[in-house]
Amino acid sequence: MTPILYSFRRCPYAMRARLAITLSQTRVELREIILRDKPAAMLAASPKGTVPVLVIGDEVIEESLDIMKWALADHPLGALSDKDAELIALNDGPFKSALDRTKYATRFPGTDPNAEREKGCAFIATLEARLSGPWLGGDTASLVDYAILPFIRQFANTDATWFAEQPYPRVQKWLGDFLASPLFQSIMNKYERWDELSPSEPVYFPSNP
Ligand SMILES: N[C@@H](CCC(=O)N[C@@H](CS)C(=O)NCC(=O)O)C(=O)O
Incomplete structure (x- = not known):
């Protein structure tokens, strides 16, 4: 199961999460959002409504520092x-x-x-x-x-x-x-907004782990 990362390109908290994920070479599905119109799926997972949010099956990590710690747990x-x-x-x-x-x-x-x-x-x-x-x-x-x-x-x-x-x-x-x-x-690549109503192929991040 690939973890899902709800992210917003310019958010510094989301940047730190993407940095740690890239460094650890963990592959996630990246869902680019916009803050003024957050996807219902993200809010269902994390009602507090901030990015980044990482969803790993039933587990939700909704603090950027915790995402960093999760990604780099076994990393020097x-x-x-x-x-x-x-x-x-x-x-x-x-x-x-x-x-x-x-x-x-x-x-x-x-x-x-x-x-x-x-x-x-x-x-x-x-x-x-x-x-x-x-x-x-x-x-x-x-x-x-x-x-x-x-x-x-x-x-x-x-x-x-x-x-x-x-x-x-x-x-x-x-x-x-x-x-x-x-x-x-590499963490500042631009992605199309994730369209919840007609999702396209998943976008994997980092693109070349
Ligand atoms: N403590 C949170 C803070 C995250 C945060 O505040 N992110 C901002 C974007 S940079 C956000 O999602 N704000 C909600 C909004 O603007 O609606 C974390 O470390 O993940």
Whole structure:
């Protein structure tokens, strides 16, 4: 039975799931959705209505980090120290909040996007201090890098010129190398929206495991 991944190309949580699935060479059926019109089958499996969702028979994994852990359970990349878990919690909590308030300022009346950007920078500075080598864990990439990078990409993209001028050379290189990697390119392929009413042939991901 092939697991089914409900995914949305530009969602950073879905990106981290696709990264882990690709790294583990697990084959899934990918169902590309759009957020404003979620398929009933996805909502039946996971009523909370966020992507990514992974359905493996009767089992449903509906948190992106849990999908990463599932995919990388037997993989050397999957090790997660307490320090890594703390960093991911900072990313998913305060940093994501600051990112949303910087990127979608009009959705948060009363918040100052510049102050939020500063809060985001505090996390970037933490990453800068932690990057003693090319990856957060040193010489090799691991789950923590791929859990966080999609969000740093979004933060940098809020103003790429500004971000390039900031004093975070290690983070800039870490992000630049990731964006230029075949791995990142491969998870950003575009797929037609999955049509629940007249499903076509399943789309398998990764396409060449
Ligand atoms: N804690 C969840 C968060 C996932 C999440 O919030 N995904 C966003 C898209 S990036 C979503 O599906 N939002 C629902 C919506 O916009 O309707 C996870 O880690 O999987």
